[in-house]
Amino acid sequence: MQTDAQRDRILETGLEKFRKFGIRRVTMDEIARDLRISKKTLYRHFPDKESLVRACTDRIAGTVIPIVSEALSRDGPPMERIVQAWRGFAMIPHLLSAELIADLRADYPHIWSDIDARRHEVIGRFEKLIADGVRSGDIRPDVHPKVVMRLILAVVEQVMVPDVLARGEFTPAEAVGTIITVFSRGMCATAPPTFEEPRS
16 A cells, blocks of 8 residues: 555664754654655644554564564574574664664653563563573573573673763674573584674
8 A cells, every 4th residue: 555655764764864863963853754645644644653664663573573583482492592582683783773772761661661671571581582592402401591591681681872882982883792692502412503693
């Protein structure tokens, strides 16, 4: 349908601009101008900027969460499933930017809170997978699943945050790759599966 296609174009343009410039610096007028549509058309799909921001965050979650959920739910050795799930998380730096995250946290805390809750729920599912890996012998027997979960949450909250990423000491992709390598190599009873960063 043409209306759906138009909505998708607005969403893609909004997300691209929010990712590049942050949310604060982008106006609805600019988005309408870039797409060569009237503000009336834009507001028919998204009645205000917040509704566009929420749709953008839903699009990001809808890209990442199904990949992670499928990896966690499928059959196979636990470490392979963990690495597949991390591949989903590794897409996040390509979908977000430090500016976008900073503006979300500052100006739309309720949306950020929803994102954070989803993130914790998905990461929490790793605990059962790690416990399965310990039982199967894929993960070292001295690895405690609850400790690993707290470590993962602490690393995500201390590394994958705007003020740290904004320093430019490493890219978001480098951060994710390092986190995956350290955790997988530290937990594996045998050589872990190789992690390859997804292509954007």
